[in-house]
Amino acid sequence: MIRLDGVTKQYPDGTVAVDDLSLTAPDRAITVLVGPSGCGKTTTLRMINRMIEPTSGSVTIDGQDVLAMDAAQLRRGIGYVIQHGGLFPHHTVERNVAAVPLLLGTAKKTAISRARELLELVGLDPALGRRYPSQLSGGQQQRVGVARALAADPPVMLMDEPFSAVDPVVREQLQDEFLRLQGELGKTIVMVTHDIDEAIKLGNHVAVLRVGGRIAQLARPHELLAHPADGFVADFLGRDRGYRALGFERASVPLHDEPTVALGSGVGDAAARAGSDGWVLVIDDRRHPQGWARPADLGDGVVDETSLALGGTLARVDGPLRAALDAALSSPSRRGVVVDGDGALAGTCRATEVLSVIEAQERPHDPGSATP
Numbered sequence: 001m002i003r004l005d006g007v008t009k010q011y012p013d014g015t016v017a018v019d020d021l022s023l024t025a026p027d028r029a030i031t032v033l034v035g036p037s038g039c040g041k042t043t044t045l046r047m048i049n050r051m052i053e054p055t056s057g058s059v060t061i062d063g064q065d066v067l068a069m070d071a072a073q074l075r076r077g078i079g080y081v082i083q084h085g086g087l088f089p090h091h092t093v094e095r096n097v098a099a100v101p102l103l104l105g106t107a108k109k110t111a112i113s114r115a116r117e118l119l120e121l122v123g124l125d126p127a128l129g130r131r132y133p134s135q136l137s138g139g140q141q142q143r144v145g146v147a148r149a150l151a152a153d154p155p156v157m158l159m160d161e162p163f164s165a166v167d168p169v170v171r172e173q174l175q176d177e178f179l180r181l182q183g184e185l186g187k188t189i190v191m192v193t194h195d196i197d198e199a200i201k202l203g204n205h206v207a208v209l210r211v212g213g214r215i216a217q218l219a220r221p222h223e224l225l226a227h228p229a230d231g232f233v234a235d236f237l238g239r240d241r242g243y244r245a246l247g248f249e250r251a252s253v254p255l256h257d258e259p260t261v262a263l264g265s266g267v268g269d270a271a272a273r274a275g276s277d278g279w280v281l282v283i284d285d286r287r288h289p290q291g292w293a294r295p296a297d298l299g300d301g302v303v304d305e306t307s308l309a310l311g312g313t314l315a316r317v318d319g320p321l322r323a324a325l326d327a328a329l330s331s332p333s334r335r336g337v338v339v340d341g342d343g344a345l346a347g348t349c350r351a352t353e354v355l356s357v358i359e360a361q362e363r364p365h366d367p368g369s370a371t372p
C-alpha cells in the first residue's frame with residue numbers, strides 16, 4: 001500500500017504544485033490521478049519514487065518511509081513508465097528492457113532472455129528486441145516501456161500518461177492489454193492521466209485533482225459518475241455521464257431467439273429466414289455472429305462477407321447494460337446481438353427492453369450532482 005500523508009510540494013519559485021495531499025493507493029489495484037493540466041499529477045507521482053522531494057508530509061510504501069530510503073535503490077524497486085516509453089535510444093529494445101535487472105547485477109544472458117519473455121508478455125514479437133527504439137512504432141515503444149518497468153518484477157508501478165502518445169485505436173488496444181496484464185500480475189499501480197475516460201476505464205480508484213494540488217474527489221469510477229462531489233468534478237467528467245455510468249451496471253436483459261443463416265447460404269434461404277424488416281443475422285459454423293444482411297438487396301447467389309452491412313457492436317451476456325444498449329442502437333436491424341463467453345450467439349436484445357431493465361435498477365439519490 002502506498003500512502004501519502006499531508007504531502008506538500010512548493011517549488012523554489014513559490015509555486016505550490018501539491019497542497020497537503022493525503023491519499024492511499026491500495027495493494028494490487030490501479031489508482032489513477034486525473035485532473036486538468038498543471039494540477040500537480042506528475043509532481044505527486046514523482047514524490048512517490050523521490051524523483052521530486054516533498055516540502056513536507058510523508059510518503060510510505062508498505063509502512064516504510066520512502067524519505068528514509070536510499071533514493072536510487074528505491075527507484076530501482078519501483079517500475080516507472082512514462083510517455084513515449086522513455087527508452088534509451090542507443091540501446092537495443094531488449095537491452096532497454098533488461099536495463100534494471102542488469103543494474104541490479106543479473107547476469108546478461110539471464111536478463112536478455114527474461115527481456116524476450118517480457119516482450120512477448122506485452123504482446124510484442126521478441127524478434128523486435130534486436131531493433132533500436134526509433135525503429136518501432138509509438139504503440140510498440142509504449143509496450144516496451146511497460147515491459148521495461150516490469151523487468152525487475154516490482155510490486156509497485158508508477159505510470160505517467162503511459163498511453164497518451166499514440167492514436168486512439170492503438171491507445172484502446174494498449175489499455176485493454178494493460179488491463180489483461182494487470183489481471184494476471186496484480187501490481188500496485190499509481191497512474192497519471194489527463195483523460196477522464198482513461199481514468200474511468202483503468203482505475204479501480206480515481207482521484208480527481210484540482211489546480212493547486214488538492215483532491216476534489218477520490219472514488220471508484222462508478223461512484224464518480226453517479227455522485228460527482230461538486231460542479232468542478234461534474235464538469236471534468238463531462239457529458240453523457242448517465243450513459244457512461246451504464247458501463248458499470250450489469251443485469252441480464254431479455255434475450256430473443258434470432259433466426260440466422262450460415263455464411264455461404266443461398267440468398268433465397270436467407271430471404272425466407274429474414275424478419276419482417278428484411279434483416280437476417282449471418283453466423284459462421286461456430287455460431288459466431290458475422291453481421292446482418294438484407295437479402296432483398298442482394299440479387300441472386302450466396303450470402304458472403306461482401307453481403308454484410310457494417311455496424312452493430314456485440315454485447316456479452318454478462319456484460320454491462322451500456323454494451324447491451326449500444327448493441328441494439330448500433331445494429332442495422334435495431335436488434336442488439338448478444339454473445340456468450342465463447343463469442344457464440346446467445347440471442348438478440350431490444351433497446352426498449354434494455355431501458356426497462358435500466359429503469360427497474362435501483363437508482364441511488366444523487367445529492368452531490370451540480371448538473372441538472
Ligand SMILES: Nc1ncnc2c1ncn2[C@@H]1O[C@H](COP(=O)(O)OP(=O)(O)OP(=O)(O)O)[C@@H](O)[C@H]1O
Binds near residue numbers: 016036041042194
Ligand atoms: N520545477 C518546477 N518549478 C516550478 N514550478 C513547477 C516545476 N515543475 C512543475 N511546476 C508547476 O507545478 C504545477 C504542477 O505541475 P505538474 O507537472 O505536477 O502538473 P500536471 O498535473 O502533471 O500537469 P500536466 O497534465 O500539464 O502534465 C504547475 O503549475 C507547474 O507549472
